[in-house]
Amino acid sequence: MKLYLLSKTAKLLNDGENEPLLKNIDMNLSKRIDLMAKLGQYMQQNSEDWQEVKEKAYSKNGWFLPEFIELSINNIVNHFLQKSELEKWIALYPKIKEQPSNPKLIGIVMAGNIPLVGFHDFLCVFISGHRSLIKPSSKDEVLIKHLVEKLIEWEASLKNFIGIADMLKNCDAYIATGSNSTAGYFDYYFGKFPNIIRRNRTSVAVLTGHETDTELDLLADDVYQYFGMGCRNITKLYVPKGYDFLPLINIFKRYEYLADHHKYKNNYDYNLALHILNNKVYMSNAALLLIDDKNIFSPVSQLHYEEYDDINQIKNDLQTNESIQCIVGKEFISFGAAQHPGLTDYADGIDTMKWLESLS
The missing domain is CATH 3.40.309.10 (Aldehyde Dehydrogenase; Chain A, domain 2)
Structure with a gap:
């Protein structure tokens, strides 16, 4: 089984020699939920390192005004990372096991139009028990990289479950978000694998x-x-x-x-x-x-x-x-609520968790 570690670039480890690492990891569903709830608490507390990361994200991408970074973070914390909400959400997917017997490696190509726009995809893969290899957009890489590093700081074994890469290879399935034009490239490269490919909406x-x-x-x-x-x-x-x-x-x-x-x-x-x-x-x-x-x-x-x-x-x-x-x-989503999606408000109307269930 090929595993990826988080570093400045993802490193591919040899088959076999790291197999014991995966077997010794105890990452049941309850622990995964607890880690996401802890991440939410961290994102809500304006620690010095988190403040520096947010400032760096704005410095690197001038479209990410501090108020819009805070808006995205608050939405994620309040609507995605509350333990009670996570538990209600996962209860909708009975096939999600405590720990999949054969976790798949899911490549995630993230967009960069708004801060942390790809976080929900990462959350879905993590909670489902699969492993993720993330290719962030160059426009929005600062925040997600820091959050992944923070998770690994709390739980070192996650280095075998979450990776960051400049190029996605050797994954079992892919989630790719982009424009109508980039979707053609995604179809070409990922079409023979299970995939979710998103276009302009x-x-x-x-x-x-x-x-x-x-x-x-x-x-x-x-x-x-x-x-x-x-x-x-x-x-x-x-x-x-x-x-x-x-x-x-x-x-x-x-x-x-x-x-x-x-x-x-x-x-x-x-x-x-x-x-x-x-x-x-x-x-x-x-x-x-x-x-x-x-x-x-x-x-x-x-x-x-x-x-x-x-x-x-x-x-x-x-x-x-x-x-x-x-x-x-008046007969649809309430005014002012468009930018406050919940856990089940999936992009493109595709139920990402149900798709991840099918991979198991």
Whole structure:
């Protein structure tokens, strides 16, 4: 059996000579849950080393504002790493054993659009009892590497279960998250193995015109948090014909400070220039362009909208659209909740734990 150790790069150990290491590891389900709960407590406490790591993550990727790093961490701690929530979650998967008799090595290709976006995949593999070899995105490697190192510091035997690598090879199965273009490469390299390959997804909101100011204020979070780069960010609004956008635009001014971020402002200025040159009608505030466009995907700093006559038709169309991660609205996910997924809110609607069960 081939094992990988965590180091600056993953090192492949020879078959056989390290087999006793794996056999001597006592890592039952209860202990795995306890370790994740302990990790959550660590992430919540602002120790000096954790603070330095967060500052380094922001320094390396200017899109990772400290407030967005904290938002991601708090979501993970509060929704993923509470012991009671972990126990309720794992109870849904009776085939997950205390310790799989033949743990598989799962290669995880992580995205880097928002801080710790790949943590849920890592959590699923760890709790399932399989081993993980992680290829972080260069845009988001600081936080996940530190958390893995912290786990191994607490439990040295985990060096045989968690690894970090620049390239994934010799894995039994793969979870890869990327764009529609990179998915083609993932299909080519990983297609002959059990896999979950994720493509571009985004989220939308359906408005009735009767939303309160409080609901519109929460919608602003769904649109602006993480600069709109997450698959759960709202990039398209569906509104009734004749919708009055003025209250929405005024409420969205709460996030106008993002215009002080030079990368975001560059995107705003570039898209604004395109619309002016093309004589395209637009609405705006200092940090958002509102454009009538049928495309559910919108570039950074831009939000699309589309008017509808029949809200029921819109609901039917959206619920069959495989490019949509989630829908926000009065009859869907609550306003302001898009960026607070729970343990069972799986990316692309694929139940990662059930898939991991099948590998056992």
